[in-house]
Amino acid sequence: MGNFNKLILFYTQGGITLAKELKGYTISKVSKSVASEPTVNILEDKKPLSQSMLWKLQKNFFDNQGPEAWIKGIVPQYITTNPYIANQYAKIVFGYCRDYISRGDTDKSTTIYIMELASGVGRFTYTFLKRFLHIIKNSSLKDLKFKYIVTDFSEKNIEYWQNHSFLKPYFESGILDCATFDIANDEKLKLRNSGETLDKGNLKASLILFANYTFDSLPQDTFYVNKGELYEGLISVTSKEEEVSSADKSILAGLDYYYTDSIIEGADYYEDKDFNDVLLYYKDRLADTSFSVPIMALRCISRLKKIFNDDIILISVDKGYKNEKAMLNNNHPFLSKHGCISMTVNFHAIEQYFKNLGGKAIHSIYEHENVNMALFLLGDNTHNFVETTMAYNEIIEGIGPDDFYILKRGIVPLGKSLETKQLLDFIRFTVWDSRTFQEFYDILLERIDTEENFPLEELIIVINKVWEYYFPIGEEGNLPYYIGSMLSYIGFNSDALRFFEYSYEFYGASAEIYYRLAFCSYNLGQMEKAQEYVEKSLELDSILEDSRKLKILIEDRFHSM
Numbered sequence: 001m002g003n004f005n006k007l008i009l010f011y012t013q014g015g016i017t018l019a020k021e022l023k024g025y026t027i028s029k030v031s032k033s034v035a036s037e038p039t040v041n042i043l044e045d046k047k048p049l050s051q052s053m054l055w056k057l058q059k060n061f062f063d064n065q066g067p068e069a070w071i072k073g074i075v076p077q078y079i080t081t082n083p084y085i086a087n088q089y090a091k092i093v094f095g096y097c098r099d100y101i102s103r104g105d106t107d108k109s110t111t112i113y114i115m116e117l118a119s120g121v122g123r124f125t126y127t128f129l130k131r132f133l134h135i136i137k138n139s140s141l142k143d144l145k146f147k148y149i150v151t152d153f154s155e156k157n158i159e160y161w162q163n164h165s166f167l168k169p170y171f172e173s174g175i176l177d178c179a180t181f182d183i184a185n186d187e188k189l190k191l192r193n194s195g196e197t198l199d200k201g202n203l204k205a206s207l208i209l210f211a212n213y214t215f216d217s218l219p220q221d222t223f224y225v226n227k228g229e230l231y232e233g234l235i236s237v238t239s240k241e242e243e244v245s246s247a248d249k250s251i252l253a254g255l256d257y258y259y260t261d262s263i264i265e266g267a268d269y270y271e272d273k274d275f276n277d278v279l280l281y282y283k284d285r286l287a288d289t290s291f292s293v294p295i296m297a298l299r300c301i302s303r304l305k306k307i308f309n310d311d312i313i314l315i316s317v318d319k320g321y322k323n324e325k326a327m328l329n330n331n332h333p334f335l336s337k338h339g340c341i342s343m344t345v346n347f348h349a350i351e352q353y354f355k356n357l358g359g360k361a362i363h364s365i366y367e368h369e370n371v372n373m374a375l376f377l378l379g380d381n382t383h384n385f386v387e388t389t390m391a392y393n394e395i396i397e398g399i400g401p402d403d404f405y406i407l408k409r410g411i412v413p414l415g416k417s418l419e420t421k422q423l424l425d426f427i428r429f430t431v432w433d434s435r436t437f438q439e440f441y442d443i444l445l446e447r448i449d450t451e452e453n454f455p456l457e458e459l460i461i462v463i464n465k466v467w468e469y470y471f472p473i474g475e476e477g478n479l480p481y482y483i484g485s486m487l488s489y490i491g492f493n494s495d496a497l498r499f500f501e502y503s504y505e506f507y508g509a510s511a512e513i514y515y516r517l518a519f520c521s522y523n524l525g526q527m528e529k530a531q532e533y534v535e536k537s538l539e540l541d542s543i544l545e546d547s548r549k550l551k552i553l554i555e556d557r558f559h560s561m
């Protein structure tokens with residue numbers, strides 16, 4: 001049978017109701033049958049996983065944290081938001097555009113919608129738009145019309161995008177819009193900027209849907225199958241604490257859980273036959289194993305395909321199973337605890353759903369370590385996505401997002417033994433990834449002075465490109481400060497000043513940043529600005545040696561004028 005937790009031995013059945021628990025997180029104590037075991041509270045007893053209170057905690061977590069979840073590095077994001085992966089998405093979408101233009105069933109003046117689900121802090125949005133617009137605007141397809149809709153259910157995230165100075169030009173040009181979209185419920189999209197509502201019946205347009213690290217954070221169900229019998233895995237959530245704080249940094253902090261299997265009779269477990277077809281497919285195909293159904297993902301796709309009249313493709317990157325082999329000998333899902341909870345996504349189930357509707361799916365060829373990239377295609381039979389498929393195949397036959405991550409992990413530690421040209425080439429290979437640049441920063445800085453014929457011009461190009469594809473959120477690392485310092489060191493004061501201004505915008509005031517601004521202004525002969533900044537620096541730290549010295553130099557310069 002499935003994955004029973006031994007905790008079940010200690011409890012009597014029944015007792016509390018979910019509604020009562022969720023409201024105030026009140027907890028009923030359950031008497032133990034083993035005297036030496038500590039008291040354990042059942043917070044929730046035997047719920048289908050997708051209906052568990054854990055998802056309510058998850059929602060609270062994202063609502064409370066907003067962008068802070070990424071700024072403070074609580075939620076992982078690098079692998080799904082770096083410029084390398086954004087570039088691969090851009091190439092697939094460009095392949096889609098080539099298919100689109102050759103379709104006989106579309107009016108080419110109609111807008112193509114690109115919708116990103118659960119976008120988080122908006123880093124992927126920005127980087128994708130940078131790469132995609134660069135490609136499409138330099139192609140013969142430049143007249144195609146697009147609208148990119150960045151979505152999430154967290155209001156704090158939406159406010160963040162709307163106020164971010166790097167996204168503003170895209171919002172103002174109309175290529176970018178945003179909407180609240182709760183994947184669990186919403187049936188239409190009300191775009192915040194244009195006021196347009198995308199709803200079934202009022203639209204004849206195509207949708208390209210993106211879902212990165214999305215389905216793994218959404219409610220899923222788990223099942224156990226053996227000898228043609230199907231069981232639902234019901235979750236019970238327990239705690240040794242009296243109370244659970246929904247504001248806790250990790251949702252599962254202090255909580256434990258276990259599963260109980262309950263047999264499913266009949267063929268109508270879900271409300272929709274298409275979902276049941278996916279579930280029942282596994283009943284006779286798998287044995288003595290557990291598998292999950294990403295039910296919220298399926299419901300969301302089902303609602304969106306109604307708005308877009310089945311004209312929809314989905315690109316998704318997540319921890320995911322791509323075939324039945326990956327579902328052999330599995331237990332019920334382990335819920336990993338990195339701030340939010342997440343579980344592996346059954347991409348194979350999403351494939352089955354698309355196939356049953358007449359569509360298809362393509363997955364990575366190679367085994368992945370961290371994330372899988374999958375492409376799902378739906379649409380009528382008048383076209384068969386040749387170009388989209390070709391673009392996708394080129395990526396997965398080469399270095400996909402997972403391979404990129406693994407390769408980079410191997411190369412970065414070798415930095416010191418690489419030639420400067422090789423370091424700069426590798427940064428270019430990463431599509432000017434800021435993290436890689438920062439990892440090589442000290443090596444490059446040191447070599448500027450020590451290496452004969454250091455390729456300074458190439459370094460400047462790399463710096464500008466790194467910044468072009470970087471979406472600042474004020475996270476640890478202060479990239480603009482590092483770039484400013486490097487440029488200042490090589491005497492590019494006006495460029496350095498620009499980066500110190502960015503550092504000020506995204507990291508706020510400090511004695512150090514005012515000193516840097518003052519220093520560059522001084523070197524550029526902007527004495528009044530230099531004086532203003534140096535005073536501000538000393539207001540924050542009256543003994544900062546560099547600022548005190550600079551103040552004397554500025555005063556001398558004023559006297560000699």
Ligand SMILES: C[S@@+](CC[C@H](N)C(=O)[O-])C[C@H]1O[C@@H](n2cnc3c(N)ncnc32)[C@H](O)[C@@H]1O
Binds near residue numbers: 075
């Ligand atoms: C792990 S983050 C992924 C963010 C981003 N896609 C990335 O790759 O970094 C999960 C995101 O899902 C959002 N989310 C969770 N449940 C959601 C729901 N029901 N509807 C919409 N967004 C949801 C959260 O607010 C969060 O932004």
